[in-house]
Amino acid sequence: MQASPVFSFANQAGLDMLETTLGALEEIGLEKILDEHGRRSFFTEFPHIMQQGFACLERGMCLSSMGRPVSYERAVAWKVVNEEQNVHCICLMFINWSFA
Structure with a gap:
């Protein structure tokens, strides 16, 4: 079983786009935000990320x-690594x- 990605931070523009608050952000999963085409594009580009x-996703x-x-x-999606070069998270813009 694979864990569902969780949003953990957004700037004010991201919060405005998602119409949420920073406190409620973790309740929104990637599968609820991206449509089928967007999810397919993200998971296709995931190995490149x-x-x-990083990778650029289509409109x-x-x-x-x-x-x-x-x-x-x-x-644009990119990976963030910690001091040990382990993946900390994936960011989306x-x-x-x-x-x-």
């Missing part, structure tokens, strides 16, 4: 925690997002 350190749609559709022009 782990090997190269897509996601949903805010309130169920509102959000479109984004591009997303959505570029040119807007409520659809």
Whole structure:
């Protein structure tokens, strides 16, 4: 059984896009945000993220925690490592997002 990714931090733009608060952020799973195309794109690029350190994801749609559709022009995912070079987390940045 694979653990579901959890959002643990977002800046104010990320909180606005997801229509949530920092306290409620962990309750939102990746599977609730990215649509099927977005999840497929993310998991297809995941090996590149782990090997190269980052990957660009295609234009897509996601949903805010309130169920509102959000479109984004591009997303960038990158890995963050700790002092021992072990993966600490994966970060996502959505570029040119807007409520659809």
